[in-house]
Amino acid sequence: MEPSSSLIDGAFWVTTGAILLLLVLSGFFSGSETALTASSRGKLRAQADKGSRGAQKALEITDDNERLIGSVLLGNNLVNILAASLATALFTRLFGESGVALATLVMTLLVLIFAEVLPKTYAITNSEKAASAVAPIISVVVTVFSPIVAAVRLLVRGVLRLFGVQIDPDSNILAVREEIAGALQLGHSEGVVQKEDRDRILGALDLGDRAVEEIMLHRSNIEMIDADDAPEAILQQCLKSPHTRLPVFRDEPENIVGVVHAKDLFRAMYAQAGGNQGDANRLKEFDISKVANDPYFVPETTTLDDQMREFLRMHSHFALVVDEYGSLRGLITLEDILEEIVGEIADEFDIEEDVPVTRTEDGQFLIEGAMTIRDVNRAMDWSLPDDEANTLAGLVIHEAQMIPVIGQVFSFHGFRFEVTAKDGNRVTELKIRPL
Known part of the structure; x- marks a missing residue:
């Protein structure tokens, strides 16, 4: 059915234009x-810092x-x-009546192509540029529609609450770390x-999610000075030690009375002589x-992020770690925390240690039980969980729910673990193979 020419009048063109x-x-x-x-808030922030008003406005309206x-x-x-x-x-x-179906078909195609796919494709390709350009206009739209949107928001939250769904206003903030980690x-x-x-x-x-007890040097491995030793023995110990700072105890190792710096000790002894x-x-x-x-004592539950800030604030690099009862657990240094970011830091005074991971001829890996799960994951590019244990030995004991014996084999988290060496109840070496 052809439209009559009398119907194509001024109203037709006005409606078409609308x-x-x-x-x-x-x-x-x-x-x-x-x-x-879709725009990156980091990129928008960089543009805003350079003076882009559109980027600044985009940051403001995307806050909510x-x-x-x-x-x-x-x-x-x-x-x-x-x-x-x-x-x-x-x-x-x-x-006539067939116009309803025809209007549905035509408008679906027009909306799909020109109002959805085309603009969204351009926006994804140039998200930051497009966001900066449209932000001033959208800001006005948000202001005008805000009363209606607020009412709709209350209604939506009320309906969701009926089904037990709670909306967390900070969920986007909490997801930033996961977003960065996933992208990496x-x-x-x-x-x-x-x-x-x-x-x-x-x-x-990860510094904010990890505690000092996870990376501290255990008290059994701390080199200490006995305050009751002869001065010559103390001097000899400090000269042989690779460490600059050493804890000083009196009567028993738990009774730490101070921390001595090697330079201070040498100066004082030189002056005394x-x-x-x-x-x-x-x-x-x-x-x-x-x-x-x-x-300087710190609780074992202190996060690495907080402890690093304290080290910087106090101009200190050395702290002794205690548990909730005040008992000595270990020590931690600023270098230990930095190594969690940049990896192992070694200087000319560090003692050379054996490679902690050794590959066997059959393709398995011999690893010390005291090696932390995080270090193993970083060295081997694995993904062993470290929620319940800090070390490989601790992970095996946790999963096995027992103290294993030499030769015992376990399989969990996609790996095969074989206990190859023990010292008392302590698992000292494991043979690991990905399944």
Whole structure:
């Protein structure tokens, strides 16, 4: 059925123009929603710092994504419904009852191509640029529609609450770390991000989730100075030690009375002896407690992030770790925390240690039981869980729910674990193979 020429009048062209304008507005709303939600806040922040007002406005309106999306969707639905209604009225006038089906077909194609796919494709390709451009206009839209959106938000939250669903307003903030970690893992798997770069960034992000007890040097491995030792023995011990700072105890190792710095000790002993022309016998009167600094104790549950801030604030690099009863658990240094980010830091005074991971001829790996799970994962690019245990030995004992014996084999988390060496109840070596 051909439309009559008498029906194509001024009203026809006004309606057609209104439909086209509404399609443009629909495309604007669709593209704006995609650009503002897909753009990187980090990149927008960098542009805003350089003076971009559009980027600054985009950051402001994306602070409340729920209100932003509600306003954009409200505007988009208004123009889409109005455009469809005008098209239906226009096609019904031209083609009669068949105009309803024809209007549905035509508007579906027009909305899909020109109001959805085209603007969203451009917005995804140029998200930050598009977000900066549309932010000032969308800001006005959000302000105008905010009362309606607020009412809709209350209604939606009320309905969701009836079904036991709670909306966390800080969920987007809490997801930032997971988003960064996921992007790093994806980039590493695709060969875009180097393993070392991934480990450094993830190490820095993990500082707030890890406690000092996870990386501290256990008290059984701490080198200490007995305050009651002869000054000559103390001097000899400090000269042989690779460490700059040593805890000083009296009567028993649990009773830490101070921490001595090697330079302070040498200066004090040099002065006590009387300098170059002095008498070494005068060292017998030397009292190390007068040289030692007050010990700095920290709880074992302190996070690495907090402890690093305390080290920087106090201009200190050394702390003794205690449990809830005040008993000595170990020690931690600023270098230990930094190594969680950049990896092992070695200098000319560090004692060379054997390689902690040895590959056997049959393709398995011999690893010390005391090696932390995090270090193993970083060295081998594995993903063993470290929620319940800090070391490989601890993980095996936790999963086995027993103290294993030499030769015992376990399989969990996609790996085969064989106990190859023990010292008392302590598992000292494991043979591991991915399944």
